[in-house]
Amino acid sequence: xxxxxxxxxxxxxxxxxxxxxxxxxxxxxxxxxxxxxxxxxxxxxxxxxxxxxxxxxxxxxxxxxxxxxxxxxxxxxxxxxxxxxxxxxxxxxxxxxxxxxxxxxxxxxxxxxxxxxxxxxxxxxxxxxxxxxxxxxxxxxxxxxxxxxxxxxxxxxxxxxxxxxxxxxxxxxxxxxxxxxxxxxxxxxxxxxxxxxxxxxxxxxxxxxxxxxxxxxxxxxxxxxxxxxxxxxxxxxxxxxxxxxxxxxxx
Numbered sequence: 001x002x003x004x005x006x007x008x009x010x011x012x013x014x015x016x017x018x019x020x021x022x023x024x025x026x027x028x029x030x031x032x033x034x035x036x037x038x039x040x041x042x043x044x045x046x047x048x049x050x051x052x053x054x055x056x057x058x059x060x061x062x063x064x065x066x067x068x069x070x071x072x073x074x075x076x077x078x079x080x081x082x083x084x085x086x087x088x089x090x091x092x093x094x095x096x097x098x099x100x101x102x103x104x105x106x107x108x109x110x111x112x113x114x115x116x117x118x119x120x121x122x123x124x125x126x127x128x129x130x131x132x133x134x135x136x137x138x139x140x141x142x143x144x145x146x147x148x149x150x151x152x153x154x155x156x157x158x159x160x161x162x163x164x165x166x167x168x169x170x171x172x173x174x175x176x177x178x179x180x181x182x183x184x185x186x187x188x189x190x191x192x193x194x195x196x197x198x199x200x201x202x203x204x205x206x207x208x209x210x211x212x213x214x215x216x217x218x219x220x221x222x223x224x225x226x227x228x229x230x231x232x233x234x235x236x237x238x239x240x241x242x243x244x245x246x247x248x249x250x251x
Contacts, residue, residue, distance in 0.1 A: 017091055018230070019083075021045040021074050021127060022101030024056040027149055027194060030223035031098050032056070036065030038227060040096065045083060047073045047101070074101050075123035080130035084138060094138040096230050099127050100149040102167075106160040117163040124167035128174045135182075142186035145230045148175050149222070150193040152245055168193075172241050179239030190229050190237050194222045195245025213246030 018035045022028035023044035036042045042060070044067055046053040053069050060067045070086060073079035087094055103123045105116025127135070128148065139146065153161040154168035172191055179189040195217045196207050208215060222244045228234060229242070243249055 016040045016095045018096035019043040020098045024053040027219045028100035030219035034223040034227045041066040045070050074126040077130040084134040095140045096145045098147045104164050109162040120163045120167040124171045139187045144187035146189040147229050148191040150191045176239040183238045191241045193243045211246045211248040
């Protein structure tokens with residue numbers, strides 16, 4: 001079993017294998033782009049949209065990245081097992097897992113949509129719950145990284161965000177439990193909580209006005225922090241949630 005080799009001069013990692021869920025749009029695509037640019041071979045997971053997946057794969061490949069598409073619904077036990085077994089069969093190991101896949105069903109707390117809640121929760125927790133045993137075996141001892149993408153709604157009340165807020169809160173809890181279980185193997189498990197990313201909507205100006213940075217956070221900025229957690233220098237971070245929101249959560 002081999003692991004990644006760090007090239008400090010170039011700031012790149014060669015020979016590292018990264019799996020990114022939800023990798024063909026939004027934050028997931030930004031993460032896949034960043035990891036590919038820094039020398040990782042990136043397995044880009046997606047669930048449904050074949051055309052968008054092929055477009056994303058082409059973009060990264062044309063930029064010089066080593067990428068491969070893997071289709072699987074990580075909100076189901078079968079999807080997670082098939083995905084990780086495909087990685088095991090083809091590579092025998094995994095250096096980095098970034099879980100960025102998610103679903104969002106808007107709802108109020110007093111009128112929850114049960115189906116939507118269950119789906120949001122299944123996708124948020126899927127790889128970490130359904131795949132926990134396999135990840136313990138697959139992630140490279142001494143260098144493995146697992147980073148989950150969360151959101152500000154896990155710890156703050158965001159209108160209409162009840163279902164996904166509960167799902168992300170559970171995700172952050174699972175990150176802490178897995179961090180303790182896997183730390184002894186030299187595998188670091190952490191999360192990155194993204195602030196509001198969408199550029200449009202009636203609340204945009206209000207959110208920008210109360211953000212110390214004076215603007216909304218970009219997907220690329222979230223991806224940059226995810227990439228930092230994947231570096232050797234982050235080996236002592238275990239079970240942490242790093243918030244990327246321009247300081248909005250401070251006020």
